[in-house]
Amino acid sequence: MRATGILAVNEFLDGLRNRWVAAAIILLGTTALALLLVGSAPAGTIRAGALDVSVVSLTSLSVYLLPLIALLLSFDALVGEFERGTMLLLLTYPVARWQVVMGKFFGHMMILLAAVVVGYGGAALLTVLFTDNGITGWQAYVTMMGSSLLLGAVFIALGYLVSVLVRERSTAAGAAIVLWLVFVVLYDLALLGLLLADHEQKIGQGLFSTLMLVSPSDTYRILNLTAFDSVGQAAGIAGVAARSGFGMSLLLGLLASWVILPLTATMAVFHRREL
């Protein structure tokens, strides 16, 4: 346990040193602030507080940004150390291989946590302090922050799996981009295309909702748009998902398994790997 903590702190300090933390905070903070300020304008018309209105737009943004940041942090985590030769030395220390994976995971999660709390939280705080929107809807906003972290964790875990499976950094980078495209862009496009092609409406509500649950980024979307009524109203389009009636625990459980399964697989592959 001690080794895991040391590795996690080292990974986080590494993120501070190479400005990863700062970059992620600025990226999330400025975009959140922009959406919060723009999002305040129409708030009066649909009778929703600024914070939960902005959850709709921030959710659509996070679904792109957090997987991207998470994959950029994680794709290099293992293959990079194999390539540089630092892993060889590390494993001669009193550190188990699963501790290496978990240490990196906690360290990278600390980076994401800093980015989400300071970036998203700071933007919300500024909005509350300097506009008259108040703090109505903060629960939805905090839920969005928490689930964004979870979404980040999913892609950090997926990034590690890529990182342990390939032999070269460049391959890992390519695979990470493909992963991002598939889960964040292409899968949704394919679902949309499926709906458009489905003239006879054979695909029912249930099947469609279930298909959405296959992708962690859609699970994240559904979670945020259905958790609070006010958000669903502001989103307008949330009807599809809202009527699907998935419970919060199912959605959280799905996201959690998207973290646990790739992490476990990474540790299993790493354990068998010969250096």
Next chain:
Amino acid sequence: MAENAIEVAGTVKRYGDKTVVTDINLTVHNGERMVLIGHNGAGKTTLMKLMLGLTHPNAGTVRVLGANPATAAAALRRAIGYLPESVAFHSAMKGREVLAFYARLKGVAAAECQSILERVGLARAADRRVSTYSKGMRQRLGLAQAMLGKPRLLFLDEPTSGLDPSLRRQFYDLIDTLSLSGTTSLTSSHSLNEVEARADRIAIMKNGAIVACGTLSELSQQASLPLVVRLRVTVGHTADVAERLAPMGEIQRVNDHGIDLSCPGTAKMVLFRHIAGFGEVIEDMDVAPPRLDDIYNHYMQQVQLQ
């Protein structure tokens, strides 16, 4: 405490269908300075990785400080130090930070870092980023991390490759100091004349196997390499002396004031007595025993490269 620091018995390691380590038996005693020499790709690094538990043997057993390194507890890993070939560090970190990180992992007090940095001569550069370090400084930092926690067993994989002569000397002096305090070391090297004087025993690896192992004199006996005797002879007598010495050895070179001849190590005393019998005709004599270079070349030529 186990009797031997390292015991490798019948160990085989294959990567795919390529056998990298072939049926190796090797014992390193406690406190011994063992040196591994061999051509590139002979399996030295793989053998070390097996001993470090980084990779598992396909057959045979490897025991390090009495434990199996592949399943070893943290206690074993705290008792060993390893300097990998071309060691690498996180380049954004400062030297001091790198060492402190490894010290925490090994459970070594932070106070020890400063004295180690001084010992390896990095104290003044400790607050610079590793990316600004020269090869020699990185290697010193590598040795520094290997020394953390006063390990009982040191693995050094070509520790002096790429270092300038004075650094090499410092490096070996440091290792010798450690060995005086009882640290066992296993060093692989290509610099034969450097390790010659600093090894208690030498193992020669070739194509994944250990072809010879012993002290320098044992190795030269096993190889039964001749020693070379160089005589300075009074002008005019060389032909006569050469003719009379011919049965005792192989005449390599004769000119008007000198003779070089080689003779098997076992016959050297007979030869010396004979030489003494010539009296003042022989003005001077030099004896060159076979060096590690010669022994190494002997074993490398003995078996064809596969």
